[in-house]
Amino acid sequence: xxxxxxxxxxxxxxxxxxxxxxxxxxxxxxxxxxxxxxxxxxxxxxxxxxxxxxxxxxxxxxxxxxxxxxxxxxxxxxxxxxxxxxxxxxxxxxxxxxxxxxxxxxxxxxxxxxxxxxxxxxxxxxxxxxxxxxxxxxxxxxxxxxxxxxxxxxxxxxxxxxxxxxxxxxxxxxxxxxxxxxxxxxxxxxxxxxxxxxxxxxxxxxxxxxxxxxxxxxxxxxxxxxxxxxxxxxxxxxxxxxxxxxxxxxxxxxxxxxxxxxxxxxxxxxxxxxxxxxxxxxxxxxxxxxxxxxxxxxxxxxxxxxxxxxxxxxxxxxxxxxxxxxxxxxxxxxxxxxxxxxxxxxxxxxxxxxxxxxxxxxxxxxxxxxxxxxxxxxxxxxxxxxxxxxxxxxxxxxxxxxxxxxxxxxxxxxxxxxxxxxxxxxxxxxxxxxxxxxxxxxxxxxxxxxxxxxxxxxxxxxxxxxxxxxxxxxxxxxxxxxxxxxxxxxxxxxxxxxxxxxxxxxxxxxxxxxxxxxxxxxxxxxxxxxxxxxxxxxxxxxxxx
RNA sequence: GCACCCGUAGCUCAGCUGGAUAGAGCGUCAGUUUGCGGUACUGAAGGUCGUAGGUUCAAAUCCUGCCGGGUGUACCA
Numbered sequence: 252x253x254x255x256x257x258x259x260x261x262x263x264x265x266x267x268x269x270x271x272x273x274x275x276x277x278x279x280x281x282x283x284x285x286x287x288x289x290x291x292x293x294x295x296x297x298x299x300x301x302x303x304x305x306x307x308x309x310x311x312x313x314x315x316x317x318x319x320x321x322x323x324x325x326x327x328x329x330x331x332x333x334x335x336x337x338x339x340x341x342x343x344x345x346x347x348x349x350x351x352x353x354x355x356x357x358x359x360x361x362x363x364x365x366x367x368x369x370x371x372x373x374x375x376x377x378x379x380x381x382x383x384x385x386x387x388x389x390x391x392x393x394x395x396x397x398x399x400x401x402x403x404x405x406x407x408x409x410x411x412x413x414x415x416x417x418x419x420x421x422x423x424x425x426x427x428x429x430x431x432x433x434x435x436x437x438x439x440x441x442x443x444x445x446x447x448x449x450x451x452x453x454x455x456x457x458x459x460x461x462x463x464x465x466x467x468x469x470x471x472x473x474x475x476x477x478x479x480x481x482x483x484x485x486x487x488x489x490x491x492x493x494x495x496x497x498x499x500x501x502x503x504x505x506x507x508x509x510x511x512x513x514x515x516x517x518x519x520x521x522x523x524x525x526x527x528x529x530x531x532x533x534x535x536x537x538x539x540x541x542x543x544x545x546x547x548x549x550x551x552x553x554x555x556x557x558x559x560x561x562x563x564x565x566x567x568x569x570x571x572x573x574x575x576x577x578x579x580x581x582x583x584x585x586x587x588x589x590x591x592x593x594x595x596x597x598x599x600x601x602x603x604x605x606x607x608x609x610x611x612x613x614x615x616x617x618x619x620x621x622x623x624x625x626x627x628x629x630x631x632x633x634x635x636x637x638x639x640x641x642x643x644x645x646x647x648x649x650x651x652x653x654x655x656x657x658x659x660x661x662x663x664x665x666x667x668x669x670x671x672x673x674x675x676x677x678x679x680x681x682x683x684x685x686x687x688x689x690x691x692x693x694x695x696x697x698x699x700x701x702x703x704x705x706x707x708x709x710x711x712x713x714x715x716x717x718x719x720x721x722x723x724x725x726x727x728x729x730x731x732x733x734x735x736x737x738x739x740x741x742x743x744x745x746x747x748x749x750x751x752x753x754x755x756x757x758x759x760x761x762x763x764x765x766x767x768x769x770x771x772x773x774x775x776x777x778x779x780x781x782x783x784x785x786x787x788x789x790x791x792x793x794x795x796x
Numbered sequence: 797g798c799a800c801c802c803g804u805a806g807c808u809c810a811g812c813u814g815g816a817u818a819g820a821g822c823g824u825c826a827g828u829u830u831g832c833g834g835u836a837c838u839g840a841a842g843g844u845c846g847u848a849g850g851u852u853c854a855a856a857u858c859c860u861g862c863c864g865g866g867u868g869u870a871c872c873a
Contacts, residue, residue, distance in 0.1 A: 288854095291854080326815095327816065399873060404872090531870060538800090539799090541870055542870045581873095583799075583869075607801090644835080661810085674821090678835040679836090695832070743810060746821085757838090796835095
């Protein structure tokens, strides 16, 4: 295709003396395989009639791979490729635009001592897919996680937990493993309520929050360590159930705390200023907002820990890029942190990138609790599982992950997702299960016919050509998704592809047909393509379901 | 107040490096089956792309104003 593009550019350059970077674009099948608007682009500059220019160009372009080229509409040039041209596309490889790059990406960051909720699941799935795209682009990807193991929320939990154990940490042993998550949620909720309604409790919790940094008291330390371990075990299980690839390192706010404060203090004055006793970064000068990095008490705040984390990631991985995926509420916050990091550590300028996501919204009353609280991840899994069962499907972790991932990834990153359990779990329409089914169906044909009877793609019939054409778009779609780090392009494409397959399937028998060997080849190409695409989304494509 | 994000079919969303008649799912209505997995396929209805201007041969797409919704705005994370 490069060659054909170049032929256009060369001709336009020699004939009209115009340098352009016009590229060929996929077009509606009824027009051909590719089209270009190059004639209309240059006609204006030349003062010529666009159709006439197009005719001149068409008359001077020829290539082995082109079987038809003509002018249409106001001056489009439509190109139809030969079968071998289409096959070349189907057999090409995606580009590796991140080759030789090391990147770090946080693929989950729920806090311990609190239950994971649907927002964490959303964030984790999106980040894991961005990581997949980076890998597909050839990057050496390090998946890490980052967790808030210190601070106020820990104080809230510890308040309830210490009351519960009442001086005897071994009481925690009585809690069954499968009840720990619910127990921790309850502890946090109780502490959180007390913090709001009870002045004495508030003071105590503030004190416990401070202790979370030091953990000097043996009982505190024992309860803290036990529950933190429980939390991480649970987080790892839940993240795995979502279909995320494992992370290789867990960073903690407590690890980032001291070095973060040091970075801030080393750059004050300079990057930071002292204001009202606190150390502040004047982000408002950089399109963010003024933000305190160190409190007037001298303790590091969230922002200084992020600074410390940036330094830590660099020490471990020396990445060219470091991605942090967060909710859009933190967009301006990260803008400030990233600018500050670049000023404090000039070597790391432009390394950290914040990708901001939308929010998961819940349409029916079914999944939102009355008080407006967030949906616990356990409930999310349960609801999806029920929905799959109620339509007669088998509810295993692979199916549940397919439902969640596809639903979350379908929307352009940055937009909100309305999560309707029944809709997402449905096998009809644009959903994860539909794609899995469309894959299993193809594998079933392959199994029936037997892969040894595969033939070559020659003398294709229109339906066969059409499917081959669609398969050939895969790598272009992946390239775009990789370049823009937007997985939803892959979702949209895979849905169109499987629709195309189902249409083909409807009218073209494979097994036993006289064109069996040709069609089998096509079905195999299709099945491999959709499996590869689903893999990129972190969705398993079982042969049977 | 200021900054950022968003506004496309009844609902949920694609399309936004400007291009041919604005697409899809769900829902609604009407069809298809002695056949490789009907968990499928075909068709119909449904849109002044929030609004008013501007740029352009060409605007859902770029620019500006306005209207509507959301988020952020230092010692929480």
